[in-house]
Amino acid sequence: MNVRTPDPNPGWLSNEDLYEARRRLPMVYVEAIPVRLDPLGYVSEVGLLYTADETGNFRRTFVSGRVMYRETIRAALVRHMEKDLGPFAMPQLPASPVPFTVAEYFPSPSETGLTDDRQHAVALAYVIPVRGECSPRQDALELTWLTPQEALSAEVQGDLSGGRGNLIKQALAHMGWCE
Amino acid sequence: MNVRTPDPNPGWLSNEDLYEARRRLPMVYVEAIPVRLDPLGYVSEVGLLYTADETGNFRRTFVSGRVMYRETIRAALVRHMEKDLGPFAMPQLPASPVPFTVAEYFPSPSETGLTDDRQHAVALAYVIPVRGECSPRQDALELTWLTPQEALSAEVQGDLSGGRGNLIKQALAHMGWCE
Amino acid sequence: MNVRTPDPNPGWLSNEDLYEARRRLPMVYVEAIPVRLDPLGYVSEVGLLYTADETGNFRRTFVSGRVMYRETIRAALVRHMEKDLGPFAMPQLPASPVPFTVAEYFPSPSETGLTDDRQHAVALAYVIPVRGECSPRQDALELTWLTPQEALSAEVQGDLSGGRGNLIKQALAHMGWCE
Amino acid sequence: MNVRTPDPNPGWLSNEDLYEARRRLPMVYVEAIPVRLDPLGYVSEVGLLYTADETGNFRRTFVSGRVMYRETIRAALVRHMEKDLGPFAMPQLPASPVPFTVAEYFPSPSETGLTDDRQHAVALAYVIPVRGECSPRQDALELTWLTPQEALSAEVQGDLSGGRGNLIKQALAHMGWCE
Numbered sequence: 001m002n003v004r005t006p007d008p009n010p011g012w013l014s015n016e017d018l019y020e021a022r023r024r025l026p027m028v029y030v031e032a033i034p035v036r037l038d039p040l041g042y043v044s045e046v047g048l049l050y051t052a053d054e055t056g057n058f059r060r061t062f063v064s065g066r067v068m069y070r071e072t073i074r075a076a077l078v079r080h081m082e083k084d085l086g087p088f089a090m091p092q093l094p095a096s097p098v099p100f101t102v103a104e105y106f107p108s109p110s111e112t113g114l115t116d117d118r119q120h121a122v123a124l125a126y127v128i129p130v131r132g133e134c135s136p137r138q139d140a141l142e143l144t145w146l147t148p149q150e151a152l153s154a155e156v157q158g159d160l161s162g163g164r165g166n167l168i169k170q171a172l173a174h175m176g177w178c179e
Numbered sequence: 180m181n182v183r184t185p186d187p188n189p190g191w192l193s194n195e196d197l198y199e200a201r202r203r204l205p206m207v208y209v210e211a212i213p214v215r216l217d218p219l220g221y222v223s224e225v226g227l228l229y230t231a232d233e234t235g236n237f238r239r240t241f242v243s244g245r246v247m248y249r250e251t252i253r254a255a256l257v258r259h260m261e262k263d264l265g266p267f268a269m270p271q272l273p274a275s276p277v278p279f280t281v282a283e284y285f286p287s288p289s290e291t292g293l294t295d296d297r298q299h300a301v302a303l304a305y306v307i308p309v310r311g312e313c314s315p316r317q318d319a320l321e322l323t324w325l326t327p328q329e330a331l332s333a334e335v336q337g338d339l340s341g342g343r344g345n346l347i348k349q350a351l352a353h354m355g356w357c358e
Numbered sequence: 359m360n361v362r363t364p365d366p367n368p369g370w371l372s373n374e375d376l377y378e379a380r381r382r383l384p385m386v387y388v389e390a391i392p393v394r395l396d397p398l399g400y401v402s403e404v405g406l407l408y409t410a411d412e413t414g415n416f417r418r419t420f421v422s423g424r425v426m427y428r429e430t431i432r433a434a435l436v437r438h439m440e441k442d443l444g445p446f447a448m449p450q451l452p453a454s455p456v457p458f459t460v461a462e463y464f465p466s467p468s469e470t471g472l473t474d475d476r477q478h479a480v481a482l483a484y485v486i487p488v489r490g491e492c493s494p495r496q497d498a499l500e501l502t503w504l505t506p507q508e509a510l511s512a513e514v515q516g517d518l519s520g521g522r523g524n525l526i527k528q529a530l531a532h533m534g535w536c537e
Numbered sequence: 538m539n540v541r542t543p544d545p546n547p548g549w550l551s552n553e554d555l556y557e558a559r560r561r562l563p564m565v566y567v568e569a570i571p572v573r574l575d576p577l578g579y580v581s582e583v584g585l586l587y588t589a590d591e592t593g594n595f596r597r598t599f600v601s602g603r604v605m606y607r608e609t610i611r612a613a614l615v616r617h618m619e620k621d622l623g624p625f626a627m628p629q630l631p632a633s634p635v636p637f638t639v640a641e642y643f644p645s646p647s648e649t650g651l652t653d654d655r656q657h658a659v660a661l662a663y664v665i666p667v668r669g670e671c672s673p674r675q676d677a678l679e680l681t682w683l684t685p686q687e688a689l690s691a692e693v694q695g696d697l698s699g700g701r702g703n704l705i706k707q708a709l710a711h712m713g714w715c716e
Contacts, residue, residue, distance in 0.1 A: 013561045021562055024550045026604050028563045028659045040253040041272025042469060067563050069657055072641055072649065074219040092271055093220025095306050097355040097641075100275070101534055102634045102661060104609055111400060112609065113536030120607055122565045122659075124639060127274050166536045173531030176276040176459055178471030178524045192382045200383055203371045205425050207384045207480045221648060246384050248478055251462055251470065276462075280713055281455045281482060283430055290579060291430065292715030299427055301386045301480075303460060345715045352710030355638055357650030357703045398611040399630030432577040450629055451578025453664050455713040458633070485632050534634040 013069075022119035029123035030076045031103060032063040033171045034085060034130045036145065043175045046151045046168065047134065049084060050142040053161075060144075060159040062167070064123065073097060073124060081128060083137060090132030099124040100174040103167055114163035127171050148177050192248075201298035208302035209255045210282060211242040212350045213264060213309045215324065222354045225330045225347065226313065228263060229321040232340075239323075239338040241346070243302065252276060252303060260307060262316060269311030278303040279353040282346055293342035306350050327356050371427075380477035387481035388434045389461060390421040391529045392443060392488045394503065401533045404509045404526065405492065407442060408500040411519075418502075418517040420525070422481065431455060431482060439486060441495060448490030457482040458532040461525055472521035485529050506535050550606075559656035566660035567613045568640060569600040570708045571622060571667045573682065580712045583688045583705065584671065586621060587679040590698075597681075597696040599704070601660065610634060610661060618665060620674060627669030636661040637711040640704055651700035664708050685714050 013021065021027075034047035048060045065080040067073060074093055081091045103123040105116035136143040150156060152172065157165035192200065200206075213226035227239045244259040246252060253272055260270045282302040284295035315322040329335060331351065336344035371379065379385075392405035406418045423438035425431060432451055439449045461481040463474035494501040508514060510530065515523035550558065558564075571584035585597045602617040604610060611630055618628045640660040642653035673680040687693060689709065694702035 017561070021558060024554070024606055025558055025562060026565045026606060026608075028565055035274060037272065037274055039272070040251075040257060041274055042253070043274060067659065069561055069563060070643060071563075072219070072647065073639060073659070074221070078219060092308065093216065093218070095214060095216055095220055095222060095308060095354045096279070097639045098353075098635060098637070099639070100635070101531075102610060102636070104634075106607060110609065112534075122604065122610070122661075124659075129271065129274060163536060169527070170531040170534070173459075173528040174277075175274045176470075176528070178521060196382070200379060203375070203427050204379055204383060205386045205427060205429075207386055246480065248382055248384060249464060250384075251468065252460060252480070276460045277456060277458070278460070279456070280710075281431060281457070283455075285428060289430065291713075301425065301431070301482075303480075342715060348706070349710040349713070352638075352707040355649075355707070357700060393632060395630065395632055397630070398609070398615060399632060400611070401632060430577070432579070436577060450666065451574065451576070453572060453574055453578060453580060453666060453712045454637070456711075487629065487632060532635075533632045 026120045026122050028067040029064060029103075029105075029121045030067060030073055030080060031123045031125040031167070032077055032081055032091075032128045033125070033168070034063060034081070034089070034091065034128050034134070035175075037129045043148060043172070043177055045145040045147060046171070047085070047130070048144050048146060048151070048156070048160075049136060050144055052141065058141075058159070059161055060156060060164075061161075062125075062164060063128075077126060077128070081130075085130065085143065086133070086135035086137055088132045089130045089134045092129045092131065094126055094128070099126050101125050101167065101170050105162060112163070113166060116162055125167060125171070127175065148172050205299045205301050207246040208243060208282075208284075208300045209246060209252055209259060210302045210304040210346070211256055211260055211270075211307045212304070212347070213242060213260070213268070213270065213307050213313070214354075216308045222327060222351070222356055224324040224326060225350070226264070226309070227323050227325060227330070227335070227339075228315060229323055231320065237320075237338070238340055239335060239343075240340075241304075241343060242307075256305060256307070260309075264309065264322065265312070265314035265316055267311045268309045268313045271308045271310065273305055273307070278305050280304050280346065280349050284341060291342075292345060295341055304346060304350070306354065327351050384478045384480050386425040387422060387463075387479045388425060388431055388438060389481045389483040389525070390435055390439055390449075390486045391483070391526070392421060392439070392447070392449065392486050392492070393533075395487045401506060401530070401535055403503040403505060404529070405443070405488070406502050406504060406509070406514070406518075407494060408502055410499065416499075416517070417519055418514060418522075419519075420483075420522060421486075435484060435486070439488075443488065443501065444491070444493035444495055446490045447488045447492045450487045450489065452484055452486070457484050459483050459525065459528050463520060470521075471524060474520055483525060483529070485533065506530050563657045563659050565604040566601060566640075566642075566658045567604060567610055567617060568660045568662040568704070569614055569618055569628075569665045570662070570705070571600060571618070571626070571628065571665050571671070572712075574666045580685060580709070580714055582682040582684060583708070584622070584667070585681050585683060585688070585693070585697075586673060587681055589678065595678075595696070596698055597693060597701075598698075599662075599701060600665075614663060614665070618667075622667065622680065623670070623672035623674055625669045626667045626671045629666045629668065631663055631665070636663050638662050638704065638707050642699060649700075650703060653699055662704060662708070664712065685709050 215224040
């Protein structure tokens with residue numbers, strides 16, 4: 001961010017600058033929980049990514065990513081859904097821009113219960129119905145479809161770090177799901 | 180409703196009893212505003228029914244109807260969508276049971292601004308994306324797809340009675356639509 | 359509902375007629391979960407009524423009641439809050455009419471997981487912050503303020519019948535509460 | 538953001554760095570529309586700030602401001618409410634973190650219809666009931682309380698720049714307000 005000469009890529013941020021920005025500014029994120037719905041709209045399955053973190057531990061996580069400069073939230077959602085679920089997932093983007101919750105991740109413990117070592121992130125979290133075939137790309141090892149009961153099980157909750165297990169609970173509650 | 184002998188159709192209500200109930204109890208309704216969304220989820224069109232009222236005047240109205248005894252809201256939505264849009268509309272029922280608004284119709288003017296001569300109705304109103312082909316059935320003459328601008332025009336607003344024009348505004352606001 | 363002569367109380371329903379209507383029509387209900395919020399809006403306590411059911415068993419329950427003919431949802435909420443919490447509770451009615459969930463109670467088990475022996479009830483459920491003093495009236499023995507942790511404990515969940523324990527979870531999820 | 542030596546104010550951003558960041562990253566904002574509610578929760582008045590922009594033109598605007606590094610959304614809302622309405626406004630922060638809409642401001646025209654010359658801002662917009670006395674501070678000349686009708690008038694809408702007039706419409710629609 002120390003370039004003052006005309007910049008050919010004004011929205012571009014070097015890795016170093018992004019590292020610094022993450023220590024000074026909240027980052028805007030989107031998070032998506034892909035779901036399979038039955039014809040009446042009841043949730044039948046929740047999609048979680050199975051991945052390895054920096055230390056080689058296996059972790060479950062959400063479709064998630066940064067909103068870029070000049071990118072709309074909807075465009076960011078589509079981009080990250082396609083990145084993580086492949087081009088044939090056929091997601092149904094929501095008609096309303098209102099998320100089911102706003103997840104605030106902090107680099108140290110806070111009242112929100114959500115943590116992210118790297119940054120302060122404000123994530124708009126959406127439930128996204130998908131109708132097509134999902135093929136995880138990039139660094140995700142697998143996309144697993146879980147029943148709501150499985151998603152709330154102690155085992156799966158234990159695989160979700162940074163407080164994300166609670167977000168699954170919030171998403172299912174938002175959908176009116178009953179144990 | 181004065182039958183005390185075993186009743187072969189316990190959820191059934193004669194026309195006369197329904198007429199009476201409508202003067203004594205609020206009725207539960209669902210209302211659906213079918214929409215066409217672009218791939219990013221932005222609303223491109225709103226579907227309104229074009230029909231004739233009891234006095235022969237042409238009116239625009241919503242997909243709307245009563246929730247029956249022992250029927251879920253979701254089942255009522257599917258039933259009324261199919262009744263009014265035909266079997267190939269491919270509606271995407273919402274993942275969440277929370278309506279975008281609760282519309283309270285009263286037989287005389289009230290603070291809600293919504294009126295219905297026949298009854299006091301509490302209508303749960305949903306925006307329902309549809310992907311398929313719609314063919315109005317029953318008493319509807321036509322299903323018209325309007326752009327948001329057209330739906331907000333004075334002409335169309337004037338064709339919506341009982342305060343329903345305001346519900347269109349609320350639905351578009353809920354979708355974040357900007358003039 | 360068998361009166362056809364002009365009726366001095368057109369919105370009035372005899373106990374017998376109400377009994378019959380409850381077997382033929384869904385009833386409109388409101389449910390309120392009173393909460394204490396800290397200055398930032400985080401929930402600190404949830405109010406539950408402690409009462410005895412018909413069989414003399416102690417039960418926890420919500421502020422809840424029927425919406426009368428020609429009564430607005432807001433008026434019903436105020437009436438039932440005052441009936442159950444007394445006149446000095448100082449409830450903050452919500453600016454928006456949208457409930458945090460719609461609870462569908464059926465006389466027999468269904469996909470909603472909520473049951474009510476007496477009727478099919480469609481309940482609009484709201485979280486209502488209260489600032490004043492609460493004194494339970496009528497048939498409630500006690501109003502208990504519980505922390506979110508206590509409200510989610512197995513013991514309290516076991517005292518909530520008809521699936522209402524799940525509604526507490528949904529209310530806390532709606533408020534973004536984290537375990 | 539070019540400091541690599543240990544930093545005494547790790548969340549602090551110089552004006553120059555903030556200027557640069559605003560050209561590279563979306564900024565997280567909160568926006569609040571203070572409202573007066575009647576005892577039933579119906580909106581009676583909407584509060585708008587009357588201020589002068591850089592060019593000396595009078596403008597109406599919202600309570601609005603940046604979310605700082607490591608600051609929660611709720612803390613940012615309280616801080617900006619107090620900054621703009623004074624310490625005695627007695628705002629009722631919402632029980633739920635879900636905004637009524639997410640407003641995306643871009644430095645050039647986009648599908649969101651909202652613009653901000655300085656930056657790409659993602660603003661979480663809340664309706665905040667206030668019960669106390671409001672005294673605008675800082676650079677605001679005045680806080681005006683308007684009826685919903687006045688807030689929707691062509692004159693007031695014309696005083697709201699960057700597409701903010703539409704946000705008032707969305708806020709009133711969210712509250713179920715009827716013309």
